[in-house]
Amino acid sequence: MAPLFIAAFISLLMTGFFCFSITKTLSHVAPENQDIKPKLIWLLLIPGFNWIWNFVVATKLSSSLKKELTARDFDVTERPTFMQGMLYAAISLISVVPSVMIRLSAKTPEEMINATKGIPDNVAIAIEIIGILQIILFLTYWSKISWYKNVLEKDEQKEYEDK
16 A cells, blocks of 8 residues: 555656646746646646646647747747647546546455456556556656746846847
């Protein structure tokens, strides 16, 4: 039971740092260009709700960045961070399907353990691959958000130095 709590704590901690990174990025976006308020990002910390909220954050963060970059005269032809965010949100949602199916099929903890043990090898491998993909997409999305934060910070520094 302790490893489960440790994993949950680490996951919550990582999500907290992720939320902080997004709010830091949004702090470089003018309020009129923010399609989502920074404090709403923290709703990603709510287990279960975050599966849907990831899609909202991906969409709203992308449109906020696009508006800000356009306002700063950057040539923006794509939706910044959108594809990475949507892929991460989708794989996060897909990753919970097996556990939800097991929980729905089991009425007692013993049945849940037996159902978990009865997962065919090929399905277990698919679940592991989905988990690895989720981690990769999470890190890719996070790094893209950080990249745009750095772009906005450098532009602000350049603008400050020009004055």
